Amino acid sequence: MGNISGDLLRGHLQTLILSALRKGDAHGFEILKRLELGGSGALQLKEGSLYPALYKLEAAGLVKGAWEDGDTPRRGPRRRVYRITTKGGRRLEEARGEFQQFITVIGGILGATV
């Protein structure tokens, strides 16, 4: 399986993040790990690009972030933990429907098995 990166990912990253957060609250690095696991290693994401996408999602009210507790037994700077909001959940369902339609239509044109 070829790698999926750059332009192919653009436009889908926010939905992918919402999907990763559906599995539970997570900080940036954990979200990335979930995406890597879900993509079976085929997703080639510049890790830093996750954060602008998270900030946009938060500004749109689709996710909500909070700094983890100071008493977390962990070295290093505090992390911001994100959770999907009800609005974010609705947006994810919409995006799934849209993507399903997209692959049905485009897959049909290209003659790919859907």
Added chain:
Amino acid sequence: MKDLLIHVEKIVRPVRAIAPRKLRMRRELLAHLQAALEEERGRDGDEVSALARAKVRLGEPSELTRGLQASVPWIERMLLARLPLPAAAERMEKYSGRWWKLDCPMTMTQASILVAGSTMLPFIALMGLVMGLHLDREEAQRLMVERPPTWVILNLGSIAVVLALSMICARWIIAVASSTKPWRSPAAIGPAASIIVLPAASIVLTVACLNRRVATVGELFWSLGMGLLLMLSQAIIGRLVATLRQPYAEWLTLDIAG
């Protein structure tokens, strides 16, 4: 650790956004980079190559800066946009920044507090000083008519005192903000003493010009008291700036040019 901080700062510093937003970006990217570094260390014990790989994983700094900039609300981007200025204005800004000590790394809020404190408070203190002295106003009016050059010199002198006091106050605020024990710092003692002495000196000259007499002990005590009050109020502003600066200081003082 410093390498990580510098790499993050290279990404975040050029972003036009309010300071708390940038601080949040810094902290999140640093936490991520540190996690990536720990993972890379597990693969290969070599610290240098692990650090290089962690940086590559994060992405190209200029690309990340663009991405982060795009995530900032448009109103904030617009308000913080740097307008192109003529070279002469840029030079003047740099020069005046040095005089007012605004070239010390700080956020916009901290600089605003410093400028407001070092310009408004001396003005208020001098106004209070003059009003409390009950200077002979008729004499002042007569001086204006009879000896215009003296009147002009007195006014120019007052403007110079206000400007000098503002500059000294800014230096004192910075000295208090930068040190936990400013009274031990030579950079702080000079401005602190000047803030107390300068109003008294200006009153001695004003009374001599206006009323043609030597300032009384009461007037001297009043002006020294006002100077002391001004110095203490500026110290409070300095501590406030220091408190606000604390989470940012580590980042703002990083040299990212290398």
